[in-house]
Amino acid sequence: MSDILCGPGGGADDFFGLRVASIFIILIGSCMGALFPVLAKRSSWLHVPKAIFDFAKYFGSGVIIATAFIHLLSPGLDALSSPCLSPGWSDYPYALALCMLSIFSIFVVELVAFRWGTAKLQKIGIHHDHHGHELGGHAAHGPEGVYTQGTGPAGITELKVTDQNRMSTSSNGEEGGNTHDHAHAHNSVIDNAAAQIIGVAILEFGVALHSTLIGLTLAVDPVFKVLFAVLIFHQTFEGLGIGSRLAYVRLPAKYNWVPIAGALLYGITTPVGIAVGLGVRSTYNPGSTTASIVSGVLDSLSSGILIYTGLVELLAHEFLFNKEMMDGSNTKIAYALSSMLMGCAIMALLGRWA
Template identity: 30%
Template sequence: MAKTIFYYVLTIMLLLPTIVVAECSCEANDLPRDGKSVTLKFKLGAIGAILGAGAFGVGIPLLGKRISVLRPENDIFFMIKAFAAGVILATGFIHILPEAFEGLTSPCIGETPWQKFPFAAFIAMVASIGSLMVDSLATGHYRRVHFGGKDGNKEVSINSKVVDEESNDAHAGHVHVHTHATHGHSHGHVGEGSDELGEQLSKLELIRHRVTAQVLELGIVVHSVIIGISLGTSQRLDTIKPLMVALSFHQFFEGMGLGGCINQAKFKSRAMATMAMFFSLTTPIGIGIGIAIAGVYDQSSPRSLIIQGIFEAAAAGILIYMALVDLLAADFMNPRMQANTRIQLGSHISLLLGAGCMSVLARWA
């Protein structure tokens, strides 16, 4: 179900640019342009460079199956994820959201209603709330399906029973497991080392990681297609050249973040390869679309600015939510990290480095 929705949204994203054609435009179109043959060479070079950088970035964390140091159970993985989360957070705040504000407040689209209300911030907020809802509903759905069998009516809840140190409770050190089913209600006590409890907790955590990876990829794909179209439709070398370099680093760092989430979600090899391929191809596909419609596409037309602004704001909201809630909060509040000062310090430094590197790239893209 989730995969079907994901592919449907992606298809809409790829088809939207074909309806954005030149209408009335601002004077930005009067800027000098370079020859089409020259710009085309650089655009084709950009496709290859960005494709390679994205594939390499998303592929590094996926090598965890073969390289033990990159596996989620290792301490270094916390630092890799913190760096990647910083990249994604800076992408949302520094790269995407300002572009959305610029597009939705442009004088080209008229004063009413766009100048009367902060639509970019509003759409980003709605997208964040929507991400929370999708996150919660999808996790709940997969949990019911997984633990409830075919009818989905079985609910499993696991609650830790906290016992005072001075208490002589016979159940100290155990976990109380409640199982509610359609035709009954049962209680049981399971020891801390129980394989059954460990398996249930592992499955719940895995479901959460899988939903996180899918929602995160959706937000990244939306942004990647739009920024690819922007490069593909550009007719000036002084715009294309810095964009090509900056976007290569951009895709590499974003790929590391997404790859870490995919690795932690433990998808099957085919699913992991598919998600990695979609991420790697979206920006090059966007560039290809931009090249194809460059003759009729006007980045400063009202329709173009509105559509791009809306999707950029939505993508920013999704990425900011995912970075703060599903990546940073989940790891930084992890008991394993809080009990280890070395992991904490390394993760904080990695977070600042990731956000800093991505912020510096905003100078060119």
């Protein structure tokens, strides 16, 4: 292997004007994809049918899952098996191990967070369904409700689900409860908001790492024109996936800025990566030993984040644990599945070039 291939030498420097323009073109595409679902959901004059929002949401879930496997895990495997790396890197599937480590890390963090949150709610008298926190408009972790014990037929003890949205009832049968009940409800809303923000932050973190790395690559890649064309669609579709999740996050009024900030953060990550890449183009070689290790490790860790989020938070909880979906018609389920598979298929196809 030569120093030109594996050393710190610079990347391609042709089409410099177009590479600079790509910063603004991809910025517009990324922001439009991410912001449109968020702003359209809040707009009072732009009446977007619910079916369109559902399409965007499920399409976005498919995009996120395909991004995890095709655009993150596969490049991570390639980078950590580069001939520029020492032979020790080929003795073990480090990319898969890092992906697995990321999945279990996110799982453990979420498990600890929800055990702590549930214990905190129980101390103030709220029996919180640990499946009830949301990452969208529907229950992302199962049917919303509070589980209470009751006696069924033949004296068998059974669990009953009470709607969380129903007002509390005092012992004398009057609705409304007291100030203490409202304080409990307020604390529950705060914990629910925190759970949603954490979920969105985890998703954003994985996507942001990926977007920054592909921006760096685009800035110096010799096959610029093909990669640039593909990334316009890639970032727009991925932005649609992120935006559709952000649009369905329900937060207290003081947190209304979070979805917009999340969409804008996604929109600027790839342009920032391109700008940094152009700034260091004389010394940055994406195929170098150091770059291969860094990008391989980050891609592998990011793939675990998106695999967990896509399969557990989005796919399983939007379908298997969503009461509205399980009680819905076959047509509704078919529409949701078709939308998700379409997003997955298009994003996977784009992996042929980028």
